[in-house]
Ligand SMILES: Nc1ncnc2c1ncn2[C@@H]1O[C@H](COP(=O)(O)OP(=O)(O)OP(=O)(O)O)[C@@H](O)[C@H]1O
């Protein structure tokens with residue numbers, strides 16, 4: 442049974458997509474079977490893997506509309522000598538929120554589509570920066586939520602809103618939903634604020650706080666513009682080291 | 696008649712709130728009458744000005760529900776020897792999207808509330824990182840849209856989606872809506888990608904691209920955690936210089 446993990450945080454620009462792409466790639470390198478799903482209407486994970494979302498015929502939107510199965514829409518992404526499956530987003534998803542809003546079972550679209558999928562070790566879902574219908578679908582389909590968090594001001598304030606939403610969804614829609622953990626991103630040891638917030642995260646979350654922060658690293662900001670994961674773009678960078686260490690930490694905790 | 700300007704970009708973390716707070720403060724220092732409105736359910740502009748959104752009794756949400764007027768909910772923010780008015784957000788706004796979704800005239804809530812307000816030179820609206828109901832309200836109430844843009848990969852791709860949405864809103868809901876312009880944020884001259892994208896922005900937008908980028912500057916990331924604008928926190932920093940220069944550029948173009 443695959444671990445289905447939503448990568449969510451309604452705060453914008455905290456490293457959700459960077460984590461979704463590079464953590465999926467790291468686990469693929471460690472011989473895990475991985476599928477990555479992009480349900481952000483901005484399709485950043487899709488473009489960041491070098492795929493032109495606006496030219497695709499089959500995306501997650503077609504799956505939601507019942508016009509295609511996940512198998513039809515999947516794109517295979519090569520990671521060195523291995524590969525992971527990728528379910529791309531669509532720019533039309535932005536309209537989907539409005540169109541699907543009054544559809545019965547609107548929160549279960551993704552969960553229904555995934556119900557017959559069994560072959561992976563991990564399924565990651567990259568969420569948009571809001572608590573709207575797409576993120577709702579991810580939190581209903583997932584069994585775990587993984588939260589990238591930029592160690593800045595307000596990081597913890599926004600988090601309590603997200604934890605409240607998770608609790609409501611667990612109570613009403615998805616009893617299996619659990620918090621997998623929190624990881625600090627874009628960490629710069631020279632910034633006092635970063636160090637202070639990371640300390641707060643550790644004391645608040647205990648062992649659910651993944652120890653090693655992902656360090657601020659220019660290669661992570663550049664790799665998506667080449668359509669590459671960090672492992673192809675700059676394999677000896679901090680970015681590659683940190684995401685590999687995070688993947689190993691996740692496997693050790695299993 | 697006030698200039699009503701929505702600060703919008705559905706990409707997360709590009710500097711919308713940082714621009715909303717510090718551009719409002721810069722124009723206040725230049726003797727303009729300014730109101731800043733926070734309609735992001737994350738209430739980042741509210742917390743960033745040192746106001747605890749979760750303790751407030753009157754917010755923009757109460758205005759939307761007809762329980763308070765804008766005058767009732769406004770908080771005066773001191774900027775040195777001057778002051779600007781601030782309409783705070785509420786954490787309850789996240790539910791508002793769902794609750795108000797089927798309300799007739801749901802896109803006109805903010806525009807109706809502002810219809811009797813005449814005394815300001817500028818009214819800025821800080822938007823959340825999505826094209827949902829709150830941003831829709833801002834784009835219907837505003838006559839201009841100002842777009843902060845991080846000069847990274849995908850910056851321009853996301854922009855075309857926003858420009859499409861603006862065109863639809865102009866056609867169907869708010870014929871007065873115009874693009875005021877685009878400003879590059881978090882600019883670091885050493886990063887090739889930043890320089891390349893800024894060149895593209897200039898060639899694409901012509902004089903609607905505000906010439907001076909806002910430079911990456913640690914004081915801008917730190918000032919909200921002290922509840923201060925950049926002018927109180929670090930008046931001689933690049934951040935203060937750049938936002939003052941942007942304010943002067945806006946006034947010269949008037
Ligand atoms: N560790 C890092 N070091 C340097 N830059 C980073 C790092 N992580 C992310 N970034 C950069 O920060 C920006 C935001 O990252 P990303 O797009 O992954 O965030 P997000 O949370 O997915 O954003 P959104 O809320 O729009 O979905 C991007 O430009 C990305 O390249």
Ligand SMILES: Nc1ncnc2c1ncn2[C@@H]1O[C@H](COP(=O)(O)OP(=O)(O)OP(=O)(O)O)[C@@H](O)[C@H]1O
Nearest residue numbers: 453707708709710711712713824881910911912916
């Ligand atoms: N010029 C700058 N230099 C350094 N840091 C900056 C700059 N502008 C913004 N930041 C930092 O980048 C992060 C994102 O900025 P901000 O919150 O203003 O973006 P936003 O677009 O409003 O985000 P959201 O999409 O969540 O509303 C914050 O941590 C902020 O402090």
Ligand SMILES: [Mg+2]
Nearest residue numbers: 457458481485
């Ligand atoms: Mg993202």
Ligand SMILES: [Mg+2]
Nearest residue numbers: 711712735739
């Ligand atoms: Mg913001």
